[in-house]
Amino acid sequence: MSTTEPSLHLTGKLRQKDIRRLTNVMRGATVGPTTLYYAGVTAPVxxxxxxxxxxxxxELTSMNAYWRTMSSAMIAAMAGIVWYLIFMRWA
Incomplete structure (x- = not known):
């Protein structure tokens, strides 16, 4: 298994403005504290x-306790994962 890191190859001549824009885009790809809060703290809640x-x-249905617990756990897990993914993607 090869573990090569992705690289960026540019050809041509970049203006200073283009270099600054590229640098800002690359720096903006990190996960900030707001993302960590919403994704990591509120997802379990x-x-x-x-x-x-x-x-x-x-409980209002005739489902037995085992399946009620399993179904609730699966719904809760999906809700937490979806919440986490939304904020990791859009924040």
């Missing part, structure tokens, strides 16, 4: 909230 809501909703 969203997941726990969805677990409680779905479990309460499934």
């Amino acid at each position: 969203i997941g726990a909230g969805m677990a409680l809501l779905s479990s309460a909703a499934f």
